Amino acid sequence: MQKFISLILIILIVLLLGFRVCLARQDTERSAGQGIIRHPVVSGIFYPSDARRLRLMIKNFLKAAGTVELEGELIALLVPHAGYKYSGSIAAWGYKLLEKNNFETIVILGPSHHLAHQGASIYNIGDYRTPLGIAKVNKKLCNEIIAEDEQISYYGPLHQREHSIEVEIPFLQVILQDFSLIPIVIGNRDIVTCKKLADALTRALKTKKVLFIASSDMSHYYEYAIANFIDEKTLRTIEKFSPSELMDKLNNGNVQLCGGSAVVTVMMAAKKFGADKVKVLKYANSGDTSGEKNSVVGYTAVAFYKSSKKSVSKYK
Secondary structure, eight states: OHHHHHHHHHHHHHHHHHHHHHHHHHHHHHHSSSSEEEOOSSBTTTBOSSHHHHHHHHHHHHHHSOOOOOSEEEEEEEEOOSOHHHHHHHHHHHHGGGGGOOOSEEEEEEEOSSOOOSSEEEOOSEEEEETTEEEOBOHHHHHHHHTTOTTEEOOTHHHHSOOTTGGGHHHHHHHOSSOEEEEEEEOSOOHHHHHHHHHHHHHHHTTSOEEEEEEOOOOEEEOHHHHHHHHHHHHHHHHTTOHHHHHHHHHHTSSOOTTHHHHHHHHHHHHHTTOOEEEEEEEEEHHHHHSOOSSEEEEEEEEEEEESSOOOOOOO
16 A cells, blocks of 8 residues: 555656646747747638648648739738638738838737727737747837836736637738737727727837738628628728718727727727828638638728829828
8 A cells, every 4th residue: 555655646747847847848948939839729720730731731721812002002901810821811812012111110909809908908018929930020119019108008908718710820920020019908898999900000110111900800700791781881880981980980989899999999900100092902700711601701802002193191
């Protein structure tokens, strides 16, 4: 009996030591470089966890996407953030524009799917990891934006389980050679927050070559024809390029976007950076991409750009 107890104790000690080694390795990885590493939370769920498969999937999406020529300078994109099986082919229509454009800084704004939070949270403590490697976060610029307004901060819980930023990064890693991120999660739908964030982004980034990305899906869980009807209204509103009108219609339920605040903020910031044109690149819903039409989710890719004959305008 005593030998059996001793054996159990030895096994427990070995397991405990192994567990501590694993934690040490994890901590070493998380603290490597300048800050911790934000590990992916939907890898293997929303997109492949294998780097080779992921890269090939994205390249195939980009190859299949149509080529759209903008008569001007790309300033911002609206792209979806669902599982790649459902929305990756639509997102590719937006990201394909980056094959002819180079941006040193990418600002991704997405909604919070898990927690409510007053204001916006910027991930300024480390970098993002995906199966394709480390995506660097520009912590200096993140901190400069945070310093611009008290409603902008870093609130860790908002980022821990959130996928709206994460799913956009592998597309950027495949297309762009060198870039840094500013990841922003918006915790509430409020026009005042959007304006403050758009102004802060403009003041902090006005001298940078920057691309704004709004991460948002459209209507959720309607029958196919109804989803098309709702999403058509939403797209027509976005094409008007009026952030205030879009927010009003979101609040009264006339249009639907799960990342409404992200889209409104990006529209405001894009206008401050000179954008005056909107082009819907592609629309589809999960009924088109997966075949199930009883309960679908809508997706779109939209470009906001500065036309060649542009005079500077301000957002409403």
